[in-house]
Amino acid sequence: MDDTRQGNNNLTNEPHFSHAPRLKRMRQLSKLLDGAIAIPGTKQRIGLDPILGLIPGGGDTVSAALSGYIIIEAAQMGLPRKALMQMVMNLIIDTVVGSVPVVGDIFDVVSKANLRNMQIVESHAKLSAPSAKTDKLFISLLIVxxxxxxxxxxxxxxxxxxLASNLFNK
Structure with a gap:
């Protein structure tokens, strides 16, 4: 029997059909975080990530949590650990550098970690069907x-x- 009729999408460029709703949510969130708003007069787009980063104290936390959702979804799709760890590193770099005042805000505009993570997801989603043997311990540790x-x-x-407010208020 032809592989495509068996549901094996390894011969096509389309992700496995059961990933479709999850991929749609992940794409929408990554676009919202990294490219939802066009900057007039440029080809540059920004999303909520750099805007949330402007909120002192909690903005970077909210942004990291939303970005983490994409990674958790990818883990539940059965992406390899290596790909997931690459996604986590993208998130860590984006969050740590993004939390530095001023420099981090500029970095958030250009880094686009969520869109990069979606490229990783898309490349692996095209390669395999969902894994029945999802490593639940690894996913749990990843979430924690x-x-x-x-x-x-x-x-x-x-x-x-x-600390900064205490220094400047004296």
Whole structure:
């Protein structure tokens, strides 16, 4: 029997059909975070990520949590650990550098970590059908790690703002 009639999409460029709703949500979120708004007079687009980054203390935490959702969805799709760890590194770099005042805001406009992560997801979604053997322990640790990371960024940012306000109020 022809592989395409068996549901094996390895011979096509389309993701496995069961990934379609999840991929649609992930694409929409990555576009919202990294490219929802066109900057007039340029080809540049920005999303909510750099805008959220302007909110002292909590903006980077919210942005990291939303970006983490894309990674969790990718893990549940059965992406390889190597791909997931690359996505996590993109998130960590985007969040850590993005949390630096002024420099981070500029970085957030150009970095587009969520769109890069979606490229990783798309490349793997085309290669395989959903895995029946999802590593639940790895996904659980990934979720906990992303939550801890987002909270740590929020706490560190809030502490930084508190220290800065104390220094400048004296």
């Amino acid at each position: 790690g992303l939550i801890v990371f987002a909270l740590a960024v929020g706490c560190i940012t809030a502490l930084g703002w508190s």
